[in-house]
Amino acid sequence: xxxxxxxxxxxxxxxxxxxxxxxxxxxxxxxxxxxxxxxxxxxxxxxxxxxxxxxxxxxxxxxxxxxxxxxxxxxxxxxxxxxxxxxxxxxxxxxxxxxxxxxxxxxxxxxxxxxxxxxxxxxxxxxxxxxxxxxxxxxxxxxxxxxxxxxxxxxxxxxxxxxxxxxxxxxxxxxxxxxxxxxxxxxxxxxxxxxxxxxxxxxxxxxxxxxxxxxxxxxxxxxxxxxxxxxxxxxxxxxxxxxxxxxxxxxxxxxxxxxxxxxxxxxxxxxxxxxxxxxxxxxxxxxxxxxxxxxxxxxxxxxxxxxxxxxxxxxxxxxxxxxxxxxxxxxxxxxxxxxxxxxxxxxxxxxxxxxxxxxxxxxxxxxxxxxxxxxxxxxxxxxxxxxxxxxxxxxxxxxxxxxxxxxxxxxxxxxxxxxxxxxxxxxxxxxxxxxxxxxxxxxxxxxxxxxxxxxxxxxxxxxxxxxxxxxxxxxxxxxxxxxxxxxxxxxxxxxxxxxxxxxxxxxxxxxxxxxxxxxxxxxxxxxxxxxxxxxxxxxxxxxxxxxxxxxxxxxxxxxxxxxxxxxxxxxxxxxxxxxxxxxxxxxxxxxxxxxxxxx
Amino acid sequence: xxxxxxxxxxxxxxxxxxxxxxxxxxxxxxxxxxxxxxxxxxxxxxxxxxxxxxxxxxxxxxxxxxxxxxxxxxxxxxxxxxxxxxxxxxxxxxxxxxxxxxxxxxxxxxxxxxxxxxxxxxxxxxxxxxxxxxxxxxxxxxxxxxxxxxxxxxxxxxxxxxxxxxxxxxxxxxxxxxxxxxxxxxxxxxxxxxxxxxxxxxxxxxxxxxxxxxxxxxxxxxxxxxxxxxxxxxxxxxxxxxxxxxxxxxxxxxxxxxxxxxxxxxxxxxxxxxxxxxxxxxxxxxxxxxxxxxxxxxxxxxxxxxxxxxxxxxxxxxxxxxxxxxxxxxxxxxxxxxxxxxxxxxxxxxxxxxxxxxx
Numbered sequence: 001x002x003x004x005x006x007x008x009x010x011x012x013x014x015x016x017x018x019x020x021x022x023x024x025x026x027x028x029x030x031x032x033x034x035x036x037x038x039x040x041x042x043x044x045x046x047x048x049x050x051x052x053x054x055x056x057x058x059x060x061x062x063x064x065x066x067x068x069x070x071x072x073x074x075x076x077x078x079x080x081x082x083x084x085x086x087x088x089x090x091x092x093x094x095x096x097x098x099x100x101x102x103x104x105x106x107x108x109x110x111x112x113x114x115x116x117x118x119x120x121x122x123x124x125x126x127x128x129x130x131x132x133x134x135x136x137x138x139x140x141x142x143x144x145x146x147x148x149x150x151x152x153x154x155x156x157x158x159x160x161x162x163x164x165x166x167x168x169x170x171x172x173x174x175x176x177x178x179x180x181x182x183x184x185x186x187x188x189x190x191x192x193x194x195x196x197x198x199x200x201x202x203x204x205x206x207x208x209x210x211x212x213x214x215x216x217x218x219x220x221x222x223x224x225x226x227x228x229x230x231x232x233x234x235x236x237x238x239x240x241x242x243x244x245x246x247x248x249x250x251x252x253x254x255x256x257x258x259x260x261x262x263x264x265x266x267x268x269x270x271x272x273x274x275x276x277x278x279x280x281x282x283x284x285x286x287x288x289x290x291x292x293x294x295x296x297x298x299x300x301x302x303x304x305x306x307x308x309x310x311x312x313x314x315x316x317x318x319x320x321x322x323x324x325x326x327x328x329x330x331x332x333x334x335x336x337x338x339x340x341x342x343x344x345x346x347x348x349x350x351x352x353x354x355x356x357x358x359x360x361x362x363x364x365x366x367x368x369x370x371x372x373x374x375x376x377x378x379x380x381x382x383x384x385x386x387x388x389x390x391x392x393x394x395x396x397x398x399x400x401x402x403x404x405x406x407x408x409x410x411x412x413x414x415x416x417x418x419x420x421x422x423x424x425x426x427x428x429x430x431x432x433x434x435x436x437x438x439x440x441x442x443x444x445x446x447x448x449x450x451x452x453x454x455x456x457x458x459x460x461x462x463x464x465x466x467x468x469x470x471x472x473x474x475x476x477x478x479x480x481x482x483x484x485x486x487x488x489x490x491x492x493x494x495x496x497x498x499x500x501x502x503x504x505x506x507x508x509x510x511x512x513x514x515x516x517x518x519x520x521x522x523x524x525x526x527x528x529x530x531x532x533x534x535x536x537x538x539x540x541x542x543x544x545x546x547x548x549x550x551x552x553x554x555x556x557x558x559x560x561x562x563x564x565x566x567x568x569x570x571x572x573x574x575x576x577x578x579x580x581x582x583x584x585x586x587x588x589x590x591x592x593x594x595x596x597x598x599x
Numbered sequence: 600x601x602x603x604x605x606x607x608x609x610x611x612x613x614x615x616x617x618x619x620x621x622x623x624x625x626x627x628x629x630x631x632x633x634x635x636x637x638x639x640x641x642x643x644x645x646x647x648x649x650x651x652x653x654x655x656x657x658x659x660x661x662x663x664x665x666x667x668x669x670x671x672x673x674x675x676x677x678x679x680x681x682x683x684x685x686x687x688x689x690x691x692x693x694x695x696x697x698x699x700x701x702x703x704x705x706x707x708x709x710x711x712x713x714x715x716x717x718x719x720x721x722x723x724x725x726x727x728x729x730x731x732x733x734x735x736x737x738x739x740x741x742x743x744x745x746x747x748x749x750x751x752x753x754x755x756x757x758x759x760x761x762x763x764x765x766x767x768x769x770x771x772x773x774x775x776x777x778x779x780x781x782x783x784x785x786x787x788x789x790x791x792x793x794x795x796x797x798x799x800x801x802x803x804x805x806x807x808x809x810x811x812x813x814x815x816x817x818x819x820x821x822x823x824x825x826x827x828x829x830x831x832x833x834x835x836x837x838x839x840x841x842x843x844x845x846x847x848x849x850x851x852x853x854x855x856x857x858x859x860x861x862x863x864x865x866x867x868x869x870x871x872x873x874x875x876x877x878x879x880x881x882x883x884x885x886x887x888x889x890x891x892x893x894x895x896x897x898x899x900x901x902x903x904x905x906x907x908x909x910x911x912x913x914x915x916x917x918x919x920x921x922x923x924x925x926x927x928x929x930x931x932x933x934x935x936x937x938x939x940x941x942x943x944x945x946x947x948x949x950x951x952x953x954x955x956x957x958x
Binding site: 010013020024027028047 | 718719722723724768769821824825826827828829830840844846860861864865868869872875876879880883886890896899906910917
């Protein structure tokens with residue numbers, strides 16, 4: 001082999017080497033100069049970890065600034081995400097020390113599947129002090145586990161006002177679409193005021209950014225944004241009255257609404273049977289959820305705003321106002337009640353077999369004469385009855401600041417044709433006149449009606465929020481009066497109806513069980529026959545709706561008890577107790593069920 | 600000896616020393632809290648001693664006795680196959696307690712010596728099949744043994760060494776075609792039966808980097824992030840976050856250039872590349888003056904060894920080549936690699952001094 005040949009090959013190699021260097025140089029220029037910002041960003045992303053800091057929700061105060069909902073820290077066990085792939089082994093080890101809810105962990109893992117790697121997986125929410133000390137003592141054995149403290153709801157008045165306050169929970173899959181700006185582990189209001197005023201209560205989460213290494217270990221803090229605590233609600237609710245009302249309802253199925261008619265502020269709103277909110281903290285156990293949701297008495301339903309009941313004789317108030325405003329009746333005009341009327345070939349009876357004889361409006365309301373109102377209703381016709389129900393706000397939601405409110409039904413021929421595919425008969429008008437048949441209303445709607453009556457025709461929005469305190473402690477009152485409406489019905493007609501309602505309680509009427517010495521309680525009872533299913537007799541629903549005192553009313557009370565009996569016998573005594581309590585008078589210790597009234 | 604010392608190629612020695620020093624600096628920065636740089640410094644001192652010791656011998660005699668060195672250096676490879684302990688997944692190191700030695704690094708030099716003896720004795724200007732067979736056997740023995748360790752990076756360097764030998768020995772087109780067929784067939788068998796899934800995923804990742812971001816292409820991506828985020832001037836000495844926070848894999852060894860790119864930017868990379876260019880150009884210059892065929896072939900093969908490692912490492916760091924475990928000559932941490940490089944450089948320097956045919 002000749003030396004020159006070899007040298008020639010070496011020289012060729014030299015050219016190749018120079019060429020490769022040029023290529024490398026270009027490649028580095030491309031990455032380091034042209035794509036610098038792209039890689040710069042990736043490099044920052046690598047080392048930065050942002051952890052959200054959760055803002056505590058605002059607290060909730062009653063009208064006297066008593067705390068009814070606040071926050072307490074609960075300790076939770078969580079698995080650091082970098083140990084995700086070892087979770088089964090870690091769980092097995094810890095399970096020897098404390099128990100776990102596998103269901104909860106699986107859901108949690110599903111929920112956090114797509115999230116950044118440093119967000120921990122919750123293993124157990126709300127560990128006890130004993131569990132904490134067990135884990136703390138073996139901290140060295142469990143480098144995969146961290147204990148985090150987070151604020152959860154605490155209810156000083158346990159079990160009281162649960163429906164009104166509502167519960168909180170973590171974002172569900174469906175919620176995540178609505179609250180798409182929220183961290184998936186955020187807590188939101190699910191029902192009641194917690195839901196309705198969620199945006200006020202929630203506050204704003206902050207974050208801390210850390211520098212981390214490739215294993216997710218925190219090296220140092222980079223920066224932070226402090227969280228903003230949520231605003232605190234001040235309610236119109238009086239927690240002691242609420243507590244009293246709930247005691248009165250114990251053992252019954254039904255609802256009570258207590259409203260201050262001067263502004264529409266709700267003093268108490270109770271539904272029975274109830275539940276305790278502490279079941280939901282730190283989270284609802286599956287078995288508790290099952291027993292709550294499968295309970296035939298439906299404790300989760302807020303009957304005060306979701307319960308739909310025929311108003312019965314309470315609706316006679318609407319008839320009376322309509323008749324007076326339309327000029328169909330004069331207060332002094334008497335109608336003869338023979339105990340029944342015939343419409344077509346159908347007989348409609350008054351509750352009093354022998355009839356009331358000649359009754360004017362006052363006596364008809366006081367004694368709750370059906371025939372008087374049958375006659376009045378026929379004169380008005382279904383359309384005009386509906387018109388006045390509408391004017392009085394009964395064909396719409398009251399606008400109470402709770403998310404679950406349901407709307408009742410005020411039937412008329414159009415409604416019947418549309419929903420029932422049947423025509424309207426005269427008999428439908430007759431039974432509508434005494435608030436039975438297709439008509440259904442919620443207790444809050446009835447309370448709203450009584451409030452309007454107490455205010456001589458000014459419709460006020462029943463509400464729970466008085467105002468809120470911002471983070472600086474400044475109070476922002478809510479002016480609900482801007483939503484007030486005039487019914488347009490003459491004030492004097494309200495005066496007449498109020499006088500009648502006074503008579504119901506104080507002039508030997510059906511509501512005499514609500515009479516209180518020295519206070520002019522006004523009211524109207526209602527007894528709603530329930531269509532019995534099967535052969536067993538089912539007791540009627542008992543209504544009482546009233547206010548006090550007659551002059552410058554301060555309080556509206558609506559009571560409904562499901563399948564309890566007659567309104568005057570069952571609902572009126574409870575209303576009386578509430579009036580007594582409100583006016584600071586001694587309340588009899590046992591319920592007065594021996595009062596004899598008939599309707 | 601003083602006359603010989605005057606003929607010592609100081610520029611080459613200087614470049615090598617600067618590279619080594621740069622390496623120690625980069626190791627210091629890329630292995631926070633560890634004392635790797637000190638170890639590398641000690642290895643460096645031993646390497647320099649070795650380099651000067653080699654100058655006392657005559658390179659022509661070394662090439663003459665190269666079969667003996669070749670066989671002696673192969674023995675530890677057999678030892679490793681049977682008695683070696685796996686360190687980081689392969690049986691490449693012999694542990695001596697305070698330090699460990701990677702025998703395959705030295706086999707590179709002995710094989711180059713043996714090949715240069717054989718090639719320089721070939722009669723024709725291009726290789727015959729017989730020639731080709733002989734040099735293939737010489738290289739395939741270490742390739743096979745190293746592949747079993749397994750250390751694919753080093754095995755690959757030997758494959759390149761064979762390629763360089765064929766190139767310098769000269770080859771005809773017909774032989775090239777035949778070799779291509781053989782390569783394709785053996786490549787097929789390699790892919791189907793020998794390469795493991797993770798090797799394949801690495802190779803696939805070169806062509807389809809968007810495939811599986813946390814799998815095979817994680818390391819090249821982190822390497823590019825390190826280099827790219829360095830920008831023009833770098834993040835500054837000891838300030839590379841990719842390196843410090845552990846996102847860059849093997850930041851003191853295989854990916855040390857990425858670490859340099861992050862902290863010193865394109866400027867640093869340019870300077871380092873320039874040093875290598877100077878190194879290679881200097882070796883080319885030395886080759887021009889060599890008259891002895893054996894020495895010439897040896898210097899060329901040693902150059903090839905260093906250049907291939909450089910070329911594959913830089914390609915790997917840039918994400919052009921799968922992550923296969925090839926250190927960057929002189930810069931990457933590793934005692935055996937440094938010793939063997941200095942041995943090679945020492946022999947090149949020796950070749951410069953004694954490469955002339957004495958008249």
